[in-house]
Amino acid sequence: MTGGATGDIAEVFAKRRQALLCLARDHGADSVAVFGFGSALGAGSASHGALRFFSGWDGHESLSLLLVTEEGARLIVGSPFMLPLARELGPHLAAEYRPPLAWGKALVARTNGTCVATVGFGELPRQVDSALAADGFTAGPSLDDAAARLRLLKDSAALRRHRDAAALCDLLFGRLGAELARRRPAWEIQLDLETEARRQGADYSRTWLTIAPAADYPRYWPAEARRVPEYGDQVLLGVALTVDGHWGHGIRMGSIGPQKPAHRALAGHVEAMLGAGLAALRPGLPLAGAEAAMEAVLAERVDARDRQNLRRFRNGHGLGFSYEEPLTTAVFRQHFDPGAPPAAASDLALAPGMLFELHPNLFVPDLGGAALGEMVLVTPDGPECLLRHPRACQSWD
Secondary structure: OOOOOOHHHHHHHHHHHHHHHHHHHHOOOOEEEEEEOOHHHHHHOOHHHHHHHHHOOOOOOOOEEEEEEOOEEEEEEOOHHHHHHHHHHOOOOEEEEOOHHHHHHHHHHHHOOOOEEEEOHHHOOHHHHHHHHHOOOOOOOEOHHHHHHHOOOOOHHHHHHHHHHHHHHHHHHHHHHHHHHOOOOHHHHHHHHHHHHHHOOOOEEEEEEEEEOOOOOOOOOHHHOOOOOOOOOEEEEEEEEEEOOEEEEEEEEEEEOOOOHHHHHHHHHHHHHHHHHHHOOOOOOEOOHHHHHHHHHHHHHOOHHHHOOOEOOOOEEEOOOOOOOOOOOOOOOOOOOOOOOOOOOOOOEOOOOOEEEEOOEEEEOOOEEEEOEEEEEEEOOEEEEOOOOOOOOEEEO
């Protein structure tokens, strides 16, 4: 939470926790412990999304534990410096500080030997996990998958924040041209864009910006983003940020000067892939259909031998309180990892309220790259793109 929880929002979190408690009872447990890292890890944490969904709490650089019982919810923060903030922002939660290595004693004392289901414990640091066991705490059934199903369909409160996040992505895309015109290193452009997003309400902001004659891969960090824009360069910008923990994400591309024919062809491939992916995001269709549709278009447009030389990342993923939402991400293969498993099978069907990022992309060594990213909400009438910034390749001076 970037501000105190209003009564309406506090009620939303309370209803989510009550649903979680019902799941726990279905699995033979009396209470639930939800572990989460803070948002400082950005896309690198899965546990933070679950903790945020059920509490609204962000421990930033610290560890946190939420205990949900019939009597209510108790937030145990792992840093004493976070306790004042927890009490200020989360009056709907009873907050206390306990060092993570003492969490076991607190859990045993508060649950009186009853069965405690868990969420997010797969990310528990080994030292904390060992301390829990040493203090006599035994974790009950994992509710990770069951809890993830509660997050599949975004409610109206969540969608308002995701739309706010999409608007901030649009803002950064709109400011890119002026930043490029100042002819500064890419990492400085990123810094200014990310800072502007924070000023305008993002609680987390991360970009990648690839500026090169032949775009090769997403460049996130100053050590790999030192190039100063020059005439003839490709420009690809990816934005990932949060508003009250709700992710917004998008990718746009263009060039300094006219786009080269070879780059136009690459852009055509990803535009066609995106169109196919969007058409597959309709209620009742298979969850895995968007990935299959985009891969089919790629196979039609690029022969098998050339496809072997492509460098790509995922064609998409679920969005929510996690950058890569559980259940809706594994159906998109992580192509950037040659050893990654194939896209996961899923028995889920698309339904209104599901939110995705589709970002087909491809990079050809020594030739260039292309990527487009859209936030897509599944509605009763089909896909709705939440970004408003033009999708077409831009040409900057």
